[in-house]
Amino acid sequence: MRLRLDPGEVARARALAASAGAPVVAMAAAHTTVSIERAVLRMAGLAGADAEGIPWANRLVDAVSEQVGLAEGVALPVWHALAEQRRTGSAPEGADPLVTLAQRAAAGSVTFRVPEGRAAERARASAVRAARAGVRRVERQRAARERLLRRYPVEHRPWIYLIVATGDIHEDVPQAQAAAREGADIIAVIRSTGQSLLDYVPEGATREGYAGTYATQENFRIMRSALDDVSKELGRYVRLTNYASGLCMPEIATLAGLERLDMMLNDSMYGILFRDINPVRTFTDQHFARRVHARAGIIINTGEDNYLTTADAIEAAHTVTVSQLLNEYFAKQAGLQDWQLGLGHAFEINPEIPDSFRLELAHALLARTLFPDAPLKWMPPTKHMTGDIFRGYLLDGFFNLAGALTGQGILLVGMMTEAVVTPWLSDRDLALQNVRYVLNAAGRLGEDFAPADDGLIATRARQVLSEAVDLLARIDDDGLLEAIADGTFGLMKRPADKGKGLDGVVRRAPGYCNPVTDVLDEPAATPGVRP
Amino acid sequence: MSGVIRPYGDATGDGMVQLSFTLPIPHDKRAEGAAAQLAAKMGMDPAMVVHAKAMGPDFTFFIVYGRVNHLVELDRVEVVERDFPLLTPKEVNAAIKQRLRRPLVVAGACIGTDAHTVGIDAILNIKGFAGEKGLEYYEGFAVHNLGAQVSVPELVAAATRLHADAVLVSQVVTQRDAHLHNTTEMTAAFREAFPAARRPVLIVGGPRFDESMAAELGVDRIFGRGTTPGEVASYLVHRIVGEGRR
Numbered sequence: 001m002r003l004r005l006d007p008g009e010v011a012r013a014r015a016l017a018a019s020a021g022a023p024v025v026a027m028a029a030a031h032t033t034v035s036i037e038r039a040v041l042r043m044a045g046l047a048g049a050d051a052e053g054i055p056w057a058n059r060l061v062d063a064v065s066e067q068v069g070l071a072e073g074v075a076l077p078v079w080h081a082l083a084e085q086r087r088t089g090s091a092p093e094g095a096d097p098l099v100t101l102a103q104r105a106a107a108g109s110v111t112f113r114v115p116e117g118r119a120a121e122r123a124r125a126s127a128v129r130a131a132r133a134g135v136r137r138v139e140r141q142r143a144a145r146e147r148l149l150r151r152y153p154v155e156h157r158p159w160i161y162l163i164v165a166t167g168d169i170h171e172d173v174p175q176a177q178a179a180a181r182e183g184a185d186i187i188a189v190i191r192s193t194g195q196s197l198l199d200y201v202p203e204g205a206t207r208e209g210y211a212g213t214y215a216t217q218e219n220f221r222i223m224r225s226a227l228d229d230v231s232k233e234l235g236r237y238v239r240l241t242n243y244a245s246g247l248c249m250p251e252i253a254t255l256a257g258l259e260r261l262d263m264m265l266n267d268s269m270y271g272i273l274f275r276d277i278n279p280v281r282t283f284t285d286q287h288f289a290r291r292v293h294a295r296a297g298i299i300i301n302t303g304e305d306n307y308l309t310t311a312d313a314i315e316a317a318h319t320v321t322v323s324q325l326l327n328e329y330f331a332k333q334a335g336l337q338d339w340q341l342g343l344g345h346a347f348e349i350n351p352e353i354p355d356s357f358r359l360e361l362a363h364a365l366l367a368r369t370l371f372p373d374a375p376l377k378w379m380p381p382t383k384h385m386t387g388d389i390f391r392g393y394l395l396d397g398f399f400n401l402a403g404a405l406t407g408q409g410i411l412l413v414g415m416m417t418e419a420v421v422t423p424w425l426s427d428r429d430l431a432l433q434n435v436r437y438v439l440n441a442a443g444r445l446g447e448d449f450a451p452a453d454d455g456l457i458a459t460r461a462r463q464v465l466s467e468a469v470d471l472l473a474r475i476d477d478d479g480l481l482e483a484i485a486d487g488t489f490g491l492m493k494r495p496a497d498k499g500k501g502l503d504g505v506v507r508r509a510p511g512y513c514n515p516v517t518d519v520l521d522e523p524a525a526t527p528g529v530r531p
Numbered sequence: 532m533s534g535v536i537r538p539y540g541d542a543t544g545d546g547m548v549q550l551s552f553t554l555p556i557p558h559d560k561r562a563e564g565a566a567a568q569l570a571a572k573m574g575m576d577p578a579m580v581v582h583a584k585a586m587g588p589d590f591t592f593f594i595v596y597g598r599v600n601h602l603v604e605l606d607r608v609e610v611v612e613r614d615f616p617l618l619t620p621k622e623v624n625a626a627i628k629q630r631l632r633r634p635l636v637v638a639g640a641c642i643g644t645d646a647h648t649v650g651i652d653a654i655l656n657i658k659g660f661a662g663e664k665g666l667e668y669y670e671g672f673a674v675h676n677l678g679a680q681v682s683v684p685e686l687v688a689a690a691t692r693l694h695a696d697a698v699l700v701s702q703v704v705t706q707r708d709a710h711l712h713n714t715t716e717m718t719a720a721f722r723e724a725f726p727a728a729r730r731p732v733l734i735v736g737g738p739r740f741d742e743s744m745a746a747e748l749g750v751d752r753i754f755g756r757g758t759t760p761g762e763v764a765s766y767l768v769h770r771i772v773g774e775g776r777r
Contacts, residue, residue: 178587194649210649274658276676306658382662418662426553429586492657492667500678 001405001446003369003461004453009469010370016472017325020480025333028287031280032512034199034504036288037061037074039250043134043258043292043516044127046098047217049203056102057251058200063105067112071509075127080115081105083122098130114511124513131515135295138257142297142528145237145260148228152237154185158378158403158411159239160435162428165190167209169219173226180230180238183432186263186410188241189223191215196246196275197500201255211422215242215252220259239263241301244289245271247281247501253289254516257296263342263410264293267303268330269323272484273492274306278499279481283330290334291520297528300336301410302327305346305379307489313348313383317363318467319489320345324367325472326480328374335520338373342410346379347399355456357398362460364406365451369461378403380414392416393434400438405446411435534606538599546598548575553592558585566593574599615769620669623764627671630772634673637666637767638690638731639699640681643713650701650737651676654760663759672764683713683720691724695731696771699763702737710739711748718749732770734763 038057049055064074082101085091091100104110115123162184164176176187192209195202205222206214213219220242227238239262244253249266256264268286271277293300304320304327311319324343331341345367349356367376380399385392396414403411413431415423423431451457475483487493540547550570556562563580570578575597582594618626627635639651653660655676657667666672675693677686690698700717702710714735721730736754745753752766 181587192649194652197652274656276656309664385662424553425586425590426551426592429584429592 001365001368001407001449001451003365003451003458005366005369005462005465009462009465013321013325013370013465013469013472014329016469016476017322017329020472020476021326021329021333024283024480025287025330027280028284030508031284032070032073032506032508032514033250033281033284033501034058034061034065034070034506035248035285036250036514037064037070038200038248039254039288039292040073040075040127040131040514040516041078041098042251042254043138044098044130045096045134046102047203048099050103050106053203055200055203056099056106059106060098060102063102063108063110064112068114070506072114072511073508073513075131075513075515076114076120076123076511077112079123079127079130080119081110081112082126083119085110120511124515127513127515128518132519134254134258135516135519136525138292138296139524139526139528141257141260142295143526145262145297146528148231149237152231152235154236154239156185158408158439159185159375160432161186161188161241161377161410161412162432163188163190163412163423165212165422167192167211167213168207169205169213169222170207172213172223176223177226177230179428180227180234182429183436184238184413185236186239186241187223187227188263188265189213189215189219191243196243196271196277199247199501199504201248201251215255217255217259220255220261224260241265244293244300245303246275247271247277247285247504249282249285250288250292253292253296253298256298257292261298263299263301264289265303266290266293266300267306267344268327269484269489270303270306272494272499273489274303276494276499278502278505279484279494279496281499281501281505284505286330287334288517290331290336291517294335294337294340295520295524295528297340299340299342299375300331301342301377302344304344305348305377306344308346308348309383313346313350313363314353314359317464318471320363321366321370321464321468322471322475323489324371325468328371338371339375341371341374342377343367343371343374344377344379347381347395347402347414348379348383351381351384351395357402358456359460360398360402361406361451362457363464364402364408365457366461366464368406368408370465375409377410377412378408379412380418382418385414385416385418387420389416389420392418393430396431397434397438400435401442404439404443405449407446534604536603536605537601546600547596548599550575550595550597551593552595553586553590555590557588558583558591562591563593566591566595570595570597574601576600615766617761618765618768620664620761620764623768624669624671626768626772631671635671635697635767635771636673636675636693636695637697637699638675638677638686638693638695639701640677640686640689641679641701641703642681642683642686642717643702643709650703651699654699654701654736654758654763659760663761665760666764668760669764672767683717686717687720687724690721690731697732697734697767700733700735702735702739710735710737714748714750722749732767734766736763 038061041057064077162179164172190212192212192214202214202216205218231237241263244264244266271282272279304323381395393416415427417427481496485495537546538548563583566580578597584592586592639655656665659665667674733750734752735750738756740753742753742755
């Protein structure tokens with residue numbers, strides 16, 4: 001089912017999004033952040049934490065930052081110090097030189113300096129070599145995913161997305177495997193509440209989280225390995241999702257690439273609006289994270305659904321479209337392709353409103369038509385789930401029907417016990433029965449119908465697009481950062497000089513060196529294919 | 532109306548109820564018998580297992596209809612009355628707008644070494660908690676989330692500068708009663724810095740607090756585990772704006 005939209009209007013919307021987004025991309029290119037610098041070290045192989053659980057990546061970046069600042073990046077001082085360490089024999093035999101350097105730096109026994117001339121060239125070359133090894137591993141993981149997808153293909157759409165969240169990775173594993181056996185194509189491990197505001201990535205396997213499980217490299221590895229087992233058992237590759245968001249977005253994106261996660265929640269504005277993270281920090285981190293996702297073949301999921309949980313789903317429908325267009329622009333600037341754009345939207349119109357389902361179809365079809373090659377992430381009702389589970393089950397059925405009719409790519413399974421309990425075993429089973437019934441009964445119904453050109457659905461979609469164009473024009477005039485400061489999205493006002501993580505933002509010096517983006521500027525050793 | 536009632540299916544006094552649950556056993560005849568036994572023990576007689584379905588190899592889901600033999604004695608119904616009414620966000624905003632005529636200023640922080648902002652963020656951030664939006668979502672509140680590891684003098688200074696009507700402090704991770712020491716230190720500092728009539732309303736929250744210890748700790752209110760933003764918002768209106776006359 002497709003809408004007919006005025007191609008001129010669509011082109012105008014994209015041009016305005018590009019014009020509004022370009023200064024933000026330029027701003028991101030002019031800055032670095034502590035998390036980007038830590039991601040560089042992680043890509044180069046630095047892992048582990050000290051006895052207090054502070055990662056070595058944090059220790060090393062903090063030491064460099066204190067001594068010489070981060071305007072040149074962490075790579076030049078670190079790889080210069082590594083050469084010194086080797087020359088003076090300060091590292092014990094067989095120890096990881098980066099970890100040793102971090103340990104010595106934490107103890108205050110390393111003097112960092114930004115090398116110049118030939119020393120700088122040598123440091124840069126070593127850093128690029130180390131970063132390239134990490135990027136190659138990301139590419140090998142991508143190739144492994146493509147191989148597994150050929151062996152265990154997932155032909156159907158939409159992909160069924162289920163959430164697991166016990167707080168304990170060892171409890172998550174059997175739940176995730178059970179969910180996969182029940183029909184989930186994608187497992188999302190929800191993070192512990194508050195992780196987005198931690199300025200470090202916790203280390204190791206974790207068994208204690210608040211309403212979710214910490215995202216750590218080891219937890220990623222454990223869950224991916226468990227899902228590989230169940231993929232083999234089911235003959236269907238089960239994708240794993242986590243969250244590249246919050247203050248450690250670049251590092252988590254890096255760990256996701258290294259450990260073969262398949263999709264990542266990664267919105268360009270979510271952290272700003274819903275976590276009060278500084279806008280400059282978020283946009284700068286986001287650009288780096290998306291470059292890594294692009295190379296890793298990871299599908300990003302954007303968070304437009306969240307706007308509709310705070311603002312009214314009809315009045316704010318055009319802000320979803322605007323954000324999708326901006327997310328698309330930023331994603332393309334970072335090298336992501338259309339098939340990697342799980343742009344978000346949600347079924348959140350008040351069901352008491354007449355024609356609410358037709359309006360939902362209009363909004364969903366608008367997204368489908370504007371982004372024909374993007375997988376689109378379709379989010380179930382939450383705001384109008386009242387605790388009346390019977391009514392909620394019906395609402396979820398209509399949500400599933402709208403998803404089927406409008407060809408959504410990723411369907412997050414709605415639970416009738418939303419707002420009541422974290423889903424029970426039976427809730428999940430009933431929810432999947434609901435999805436299966438609708439897809440089986442009406443999965444291809446869209447082939448039989450097209451909305452009438454002058455009908456309510458097409459008219460409403462054109463109206464939303466036109467409101468989106470107007471808003472984009474205003475954002476383009478005022479500046480995106482100003483629009484965010486004024487509360488344009490989700491009703492939240494977030495000025496560019498406020499918010500968490502601002503102290504971790506550094507303006508780049510002319511000699512700034514980032515070996516990871518240097519390697520990402522080169523073509524991949526093995527070109528990825530669209531899975 | 533009679534003081535004794537029974538559930539209503541399709542006739543007065545038929546006592547009919549519906550029930551669904553899961554048992555951790557495979558679906559077979561015995562499982563259905565087990566479901567009927569549970570329903571019987573719950574007072575359903577006769578109990579009809581109208582639906583049983585395997586959920587994977589190890590679980591079975593049941594729907595049971597039946598008549599319960601229990602009576603509801605209305606004159607013995609006990610309700611724990613909350614000492615303040617629970618308001619919707621709209622009612623909170625309206626009460627503040629009509630009766631305070633300016634935004635109600637809230638300053639929040641984690642004090643001491645506690646870096647766990649999960650509690651204060653759940654109450655303050657727009658994202659909220661348990662399906663309820665945080666106080667930032669309300670037009671009626673001007674929210675200042677000072678974040679983690681705020682010292683008591685910093686908190687007092689911020690509350691003074693912001694003209695805070697209320698100060699919310701969260702303590703999540705604690706050892707050796709640090710949350711209690713931090714709280715008494717905080718309340719003493721506020722008592723010293725403000726005359727009694729001008730002192731902001733002091734609220735602490737966290738899973739380790741006992742809600743009945745407010746007076747002992749010198750705070751106006753303690754909120755324990757599971758408190759939602761709506762409860763805090765309603766309390767703030769009750770305490771600071773007043774209920775108004777209807």
